[in-house]
Amino acid sequence: MADPIPAAGPTAPAGAPTPWAPAKDELVLYRSAALVDCADGVDGAIRPGMTVVVRGSVIEAVLPDASVTAELIDAAESVDLSGRYVLAGLIDTHQHLATPPNREQAQAWLRRQVFGGVTAIRDMADDLRQISDLTRATLVGEIPGPDIAYSALMAGPGFFADPRTWQVSQGLEPGGLPWMKAIDSASDIPTDVTLARGTSAVAVKIYADLPSDLIERITAEAQRQGLLVWAHAAVFPTRPSQVVAAGVDSISHAQMLGYELAGDGELSTYAGKRPAMPTVPAGNPVPEIAGLFAQMRERGTILDATVSMWTSVETEGRPTREADRRAAVGLTAQAHRAGVDISTGTDYETPAADPYPSLHRELLFLAEEVGMSPIQVLRSATLVGARALGQQDVMGTIEPGKLANLLVLNADPTADIRNIGRIEFVLKRGRRFCRDDRPAGGARTSDAAPKG
Numbered sequence: 001m002a003d004p005i006p007a008a009g010p011t012a013p014a015g016a017p018t019p020w021a022p023a024k025d026e027l028v029l030y031r032s033a034a035l036v037d038c039a040d041g042v043d044g045a046i047r048p049g050m051t052v053v054v055r056g057s058v059i060e061a062v063l064p065d066a067s068v069t070a071e072l073i074d075a076a077e078s079v080d081l082s083g084r085y086v087l088a089g090l091i092d093t094h095q096h097l098a099t100p101p102n103r104e105q106a107q108a109w110l111r112r113q114v115f116g117g118v119t120a121i122r123d124m125a126d127d128l129r130q131i132s133d134l135t136r137a138t139l140v141g142e143i144p145g146p147d148i149a150y151s152a153l154m155a156g157p158g159f160f161a162d163p164r165t166w167q168v169s170q171g172l173e174p175g176g177l178p179w180m181k182a183i184d185s186a187s188d189i190p191t192d193v194t195l196a197r198g199t200s201a202v203a204v205k206i207y208a209d210l211p212s213d214l215i216e217r218i219t220a221e222a223q224r225q226g227l228l229v230w231a232h233a234a235v236f237p238t239r240p241s242q243v244v245a246a247g248v249d250s251i252s253h254a255q256m257l258g259y260e261l262a263g264d265g266e267l268s269t270y271a272g273k274r275p276a277m278p279t280v281p282a283g284n285p286v287p288e289i290a291g292l293f294a295q296m297r298e299r300g301t302i303l304d305a306t307v308s309m310w311t312s313v314e315t316e317g318r319p320t321r322e323a324d325r326r327a328a329v330g331l332t333a334q335a336h337r338a339g340v341d342i343s344t345g346t347d348y349e350t351p352a353a354d355p356y357p358s359l360h361r362e363l364l365f366l367a368e369e370v371g372m373s374p375i376q377v378l379r380s381a382t383l384v385g386a387r388a389l390g391q392q393d394v395m396g397t398i399e400p401g402k403l404a405n406l407l408v409l410n411a412d413p414t415a416d417i418r419n420i421g422r423i424e425f426v427l428k429r430g431r432r433f434c435r436d437d438r439p440a441g442g443a444r445t446s447d448a449a450p451k452g
Ligand SMILES: [Zn+2]
Pocket: 094, 095, 096, 124, 347
């Protein structure tokens, strides 16, 4: 076995208000690593004997060990990673940290996420008064956690009877807020998009109860103003193929693709929807949905499948929705085989005693139930996730110029996806989060692989 990893990475001075701050200018060589490369065209490649040169929060170079000069070694801290497997930090593309706001719980989740290898998450609509503060806090290192990219919600007026819209608007009136906005045909959409941008959201989340022409107008205006558009796969009455045709960047929840096959009268409102799954014929692939997947592949629309939440529903003792689970698995597998990029979103968190964040369950589920290979799952959790956040220029692969976001494992995750639990340390923006140093908080029980 190789030398132990030094516990302390580059840190801010003790007592600083940002104890988890990104690394500043330190030069560190992560040497003799086996890099797990998920970039397009090299799927499955493991490059042994590599050195990742990190300066501050950024990857400066990626070199074979033999190319590292004596001068560089003299100038830098060296960390020996022989026997370790290194991949880009993982990305969860579906989180809700503040519905309703509960700062203590959100911080516990964020802490477990970053110590579990998650270096960025997508927040899919919440109370943005709290989310923007949490985003700042993890970015500057006031608290440990992944980077957060978040969205402002838009939906039809009828949706704002949903109690969750009140939970995320407490003290104010949901539907008239920059992060919780009712849209109808009389709306001033350019102004509403500009107000959404003012929350520092990077995307508009299109949730429910909007006709396709309004989805098209919101999408075009949001993208014109530099925002991404993240939509539910079915918006009611708008069906999945119309959502995709509107030009959105990603759609969420594989089981909602079943509404593609529903009759027009069955797609009235989100609140009035019936379970999607009776509309999905038994057997796979479903030929009636092949055209939708071809359209998604053509446009590059990402599917944020969120398939493992059906196991979490079982775990929490609520009624099993076996039909939803089966449909979500079948439709995700068909989308994957059709060449649609799948991102790894969860839409839930695991119980406090679980040592790992929910994203581990999603990755296991995609490998073991949906049938994706480990390297395809890891590509989804890194490269595709970065694209889903619009952060592909700075995240998602181990390349010079990108953020030093790395997951260091002591076993090969391409041989067995469960090895993502064998974490030695995580690097986020050059800052080291050693697994053994993680703060208590109900999350320090066992390093065994999660049960899925
Ligand atoms: Zn959600």
